[in-house]
Amino acid sequence: MPRKRSTDEGDELLARLGSLTAQARERAELQRSQVELAIALQRGMLPRDLPAAPGLHIAVRYTPANLGLNVGGDWYDAFTLPDGRIGLAIGDVQGHNIEATVFMGQVRAGLRALASVTGDPGELLSRTNDLLLSLGTDLFATCTFMRLDPATGVLESARAGHIPFVWATADGRAGVADDEGGPPLGIDSCVEFPVSRHRLTTGGHFVLVTDGVVEGPSLDIDDGLEQVVSLAGIAAVAGLAAPALAAAVMKGAEGVGHDDDAAVLVVGLDGPGRHHMTGPARPAGHV
Structure with a gap:
């Protein structure tokens, strides 16, 4: 027994x-x-194809988060507007889960749909903000939207709580755009998003990033942006194309030590004539 x-x-x-x-x-x-x-x-929910225009070079990079389901709310977009100009967007939705990814898709889809009605960056962000508030979610998103004329290099930009972009000219000068911005999307109603004007110079670049690229436990945003400024200036002097600069910026993000997802969007312009940008353009109305 x-x-x-x-x-x-x-x-x-x-x-x-x-x-x-x-x-x-x-x-x-x-x-x-x-x-x-x-x-x-x-x-x-990320675009498969990027718009093409003579002399225009657009490059993007994305790396997933190291937390949760390895996804998040970082996104980028580039598409042709009804008037032939190019729309450029980058954003970051709160969270690192499927809900954040779905909300990111709603932001991107809403932005694209509304861009067919208005390409003005400030009005577009304002309408997108109203749309997101109508969804009744607790999530919010930061975003920068740009409207670029490839023929002239003239660019209009507005941002909703997002990191300012980095500019660089062919002679190696580079800096952080000193643009006034509005609050993140999906928080407050009846808010305005100031529009700033810039000129994308021949041989130069504009670099848009999410905070996963420039912020981490060992690095604050200001220092992270300075690293991107340095890379952009070096790339301009070396004559590197947009894809090489995008890859270098994302490679630099690996040393940040972050667990967040990260996105990079770089736009460069080649063509006849050369325009010199003396520094960050001031907000519209003060040019």
Whole structure:
């Protein structure tokens, strides 16, 4: 009898272990499915194609987060507006989960849809803000939207709580655009987003990033932006194209030590004539 009881106890233990193993396998399979779904959502909500125009070079980079489901709310977009100019956008939605990814898709889709009605960056952000508030979500998003005329290099820009962009000219001068901005999207109603005007110079670049590129436990945003400024200036002098600069900026982000996702959008312009940007353009109305 004692030997049989010992055998029964061993069988019961094996049965429990088997049940725990099966549960662990199910949880692992569920986690894998969630990750695959999240990655598919993330990829599906970022643009596959970028607009083309003579002399215009656009490059983008994205790396997922190291937390949760390895997705988040960072995004970028570039598309042709009804008047032939180019719309450029970059943004960051609060959170690092599927909800943030879905909300990111709503922001991007709303922005694109409204851009067919108005290409003015300030009005576009204001209408997008109203749209997001109507959704009744607790999430919010930062965003920069630009309208670029490739023929002249003239660019209009507005930002909603987002990091300012970096500019560089062909002679190696570079800096952070000193633009006035508004609050993040989805927080307050009846807010305005000032529009600033710049000129994209021949051989120069504009670099837009999310905070995952320039901020981390070992680096604050100001120092991170200075690193991007340095890279942009070096790239301009070396004559590097937009893809090489985008790759260098993202490579530099690896040393930030962050767990956030990160996005980079670089636009450069080549063509006849050369325009010199003496520094960040001032807000519209003060030019």
